[in-house]
Amino acid sequence: xxxxxxxxxxxxxxxxxxxxxxxxxxxxxxxxxxxxxxxxxxxxxxxxxxxxxxxxxxxxxxxxxxxxxxxxxxxxxxxxxxxxxxxxxxxxxxxxxxxxxxxxxxxxxxxxxxxxxxxxxxxxxxxxxxxxxxxxxxxxxxxxxxxxxxxxxxxxxxxxxxxxxxxxxxxxxxxxxxxxxxxxxxxxxxxxxxxxxxxxxxxxxxxxxxxxxxxxxxxxxxxxxxxxxxxxxxxxxxxxxxxxx
Amino acid sequence: xxxxxxxxxxxxxxxxxxxxxxxxxxxxxxxxxxxxxxxxxxxxxxxxxxxxxxxxxxxxxxxxxxxxxxxxxxxxxxxxxxxxxxxxxxxxxxxxxxxxxxxxxxxxxxxxxxxxxxxxxxxxxxxxxxxxxxxxxxxxxxxxxxxxxxxxxxxxxxxxxxxxxxxxxxxxxxxxxxxxxxxxxxxxxxxxxxxxxxxxxxxxxxxxxxxxxxxxxxxxxxxxxxxxxxxxxxxxxxxxxxxxx
DNA sequence: CGTGTCCTTGAATGGGGTCAACCTGAGTGG
DNA sequence: CCACTCAGGTTGACCCCATTCAAGGACACG
Numbered sequence: 001x002x003x004x005x006x007x008x009x010x011x012x013x014x015x016x017x018x019x020x021x022x023x024x025x026x027x028x029x030x031x032x033x034x035x036x037x038x039x040x041x042x043x044x045x046x047x048x049x050x051x052x053x054x055x056x057x058x059x060x061x062x063x064x065x066x067x068x069x070x071x072x073x074x075x076x077x078x079x080x081x082x083x084x085x086x087x088x089x090x091x092x093x094x095x096x097x098x099x100x101x102x103x104x105x106x107x108x109x110x111x112x113x114x115x116x117x118x119x120x121x122x123x124x125x126x127x128x129x130x131x132x133x134x135x136x137x138x139x140x141x142x143x144x145x146x147x148x149x150x151x152x153x154x155x156x157x158x159x160x161x162x163x164x165x166x167x168x169x170x171x172x173x174x175x176x177x178x179x180x181x182x183x184x185x186x187x188x189x190x191x192x193x194x195x196x197x198x199x200x201x202x203x204x205x206x207x208x209x210x211x212x213x214x215x216x217x218x219x220x221x222x223x224x225x226x227x228x229x230x231x232x233x234x235x236x237x238x239x240x241x242x243x244x245x
Numbered sequence: 246x247x248x249x250x251x252x253x254x255x256x257x258x259x260x261x262x263x264x265x266x267x268x269x270x271x272x273x274x275x276x277x278x279x280x281x282x283x284x285x286x287x288x289x290x291x292x293x294x295x296x297x298x299x300x301x302x303x304x305x306x307x308x309x310x311x312x313x314x315x316x317x318x319x320x321x322x323x324x325x326x327x328x329x330x331x332x333x334x335x336x337x338x339x340x341x342x343x344x345x346x347x348x349x350x351x352x353x354x355x356x357x358x359x360x361x362x363x364x365x366x367x368x369x370x371x372x373x374x375x376x377x378x379x380x381x382x383x384x385x386x387x388x389x390x391x392x393x394x395x396x397x398x399x400x401x402x403x404x405x406x407x408x409x410x411x412x413x414x415x416x417x418x419x420x421x422x423x424x425x426x427x428x429x430x431x432x433x434x435x436x437x438x439x440x441x442x443x444x445x446x447x448x449x450x451x452x453x454x455x456x457x458x459x460x461x462x463x464x465x466x467x468x469x470x471x472x473x474x475x476x477x478x479x480x481x482x483x484x485x486x487x488x489x490x
Numbered sequence: 491c492g493t494g495t496c497c498t499t500g501a502a503t504g505g506g507g508t509c510a511a512c513c514t515g516a517g518t519g520g
Numbered sequence: 521c522c523a524c525t526c527a528g529g530t531t532g533a534c535c536c537c538a539t540t541c542a543a544g545g546a547c548a549c550g
Binding site: 491492493494495496497498499500501502503504505506507508509510511512513514515516517518519520 | 521522523524525526527528529530531532533534535536537538539540541542543544545546547548549550
């Protein structure tokens with residue numbers, strides 16, 4: 001089931017129920033840096049939408065007549081291989097942007113990894129706005145350059161890393177994304193496998209190896225505790241270090 | 246030996262010896278879409294530079310106080326692993342753009358794969374120009390979005406492909422980059438290995454396998470002839486197909 | 491208490507890395 | 521013109537890591 005062109009069809013929140021004034025992403029999102037008048041105009045184009053964990057915003061190849069700015073939560077971008085496999089190409093968190101007005105169709109699957117809130121803009125509206133307010137492209141450019149850099153770092157990781165390195169890198173990502181907490185983070189073996197581009201069994205084996213080495217603990221099936229960040233970081237390797245600007 | 250901050254130190258061409266009017270990249274480059282007055286102003290900021298095949302524009306981590314637009318030729322972006330290995334993250338051809346004004350240092354090695362001509366702009370100049378002429382960011386955004394898409398496609402390829410698929414994909418890239426010709430393209434085993442993220446020996450083995458299958462021919466050490474494009478494309482897989490437009 | 495989902499563990503297989511020897515052609519210098 | 525050298529490429533042998541297939545465990549749910 002996917003976005004059909006009418007947001008209301010999902011029973012999701014439509015319209016801009018949330019005020020920009022209280023938006024947690026307002027300083028990082030694409031709308032940051034607009035002057036008050038322009039921001040007001042931009043706000044009026046937005047449709048607010050919530051996605052529950054696991055829900056899909058778009059499938060690769062689908063018609064996707066809108067772009068989106070993430071307010072909270074996190075999305076993954078992924079692609080399917082014909083063998084049924086999947087690879088996660090990156091994630092987008094608060095302040096991030098998904099979609100491309102120069103392409104009609106979605107090039108990636110876009111799925112919420114946690115409950116997520118978005119502002120949607122039709123591509124036509126967004127383009128029209130960008131012509132009138134070209135300064136929005138400055139902020140968007142910043143975001144996209146960041147994504148490009150992140151994707152290249154990940155490519156480097158995936159292209160040259162062993163399974164240990166890949167799994168360790170994914171854990172590091174999870175640890176950074178999830179805020180801090182006391183060192184306890186959510187995991188999902190399948191998710192790790194799809195991110196790292198390795199088989200699930202391989203993920204499982206390396207996790208138990210990390211546990212035996214005292215680097216992490218697995219208090220429950222869907223959580224892990226980071227015991228030795230430096231050790232994990234060292235396994236992840238410099239590919240990951242490069243990612244931290 | 247690398248860029249030291251003074252272009253003239255290399256004895257390369259400095260200044261804008263070439264007129265924009267005759268630039269082969271003028272319709273695709275970042276300067277495309279500027280009105281004549283703005284283009285004139287932009288042109289005055291440019292320094293023209295030539296790189297010979299194999300020459301390096303920047304090393305990862307180096308201070309890089311300029312950005313560049315490629316006029317002709319081709320550059321590779323790569324990163325080194327501590328084990329001495331290297332991975333090519335992408336290439337930039339005519340009309341393409343390298344560098345990021347939001348970062349002071351180069352994040353990638355930038356090397357000419359063929360003789361290449363560039364227009365260089367100091368990051369300070371470029372930023373100042375972009376404030377005065379925000380429409381340049383529209384074109385730049387288009388370019389960067391294309392790079393992002395290309396990098397994600399490549400990530401997908403590398404992340405899930407076998408060595409055959411990777412090597413085949415690299416050959417397809419080469420075949421597209423090099424214009425058409427009669428089906429003869431330049432290759433270099435090391436280059437392929439660094440692009441595909443596999444060992445040189447593996448590249449060699451797969452090339453001879455392709456030759457035996459009648460898919461390519463190797464008339465000399467540094468050339469290959471594409472005999473059966475469809476077969477090669479099929480091996481490269483749909484990951485590659487997604488990359489085409 | 492069954493059923494299903496997610497995870498773990500084992501055994502077998504094979505693809506690709508690594509090391510090492512050898513080959514080939516383009517220079518180079520006598 | 522030949523011998524030498526050297527870089528780049530090929531081929532073989534071996535081994536290790538990750539995949540795959542398969543069986544079984546842990547836990548939540550009805």
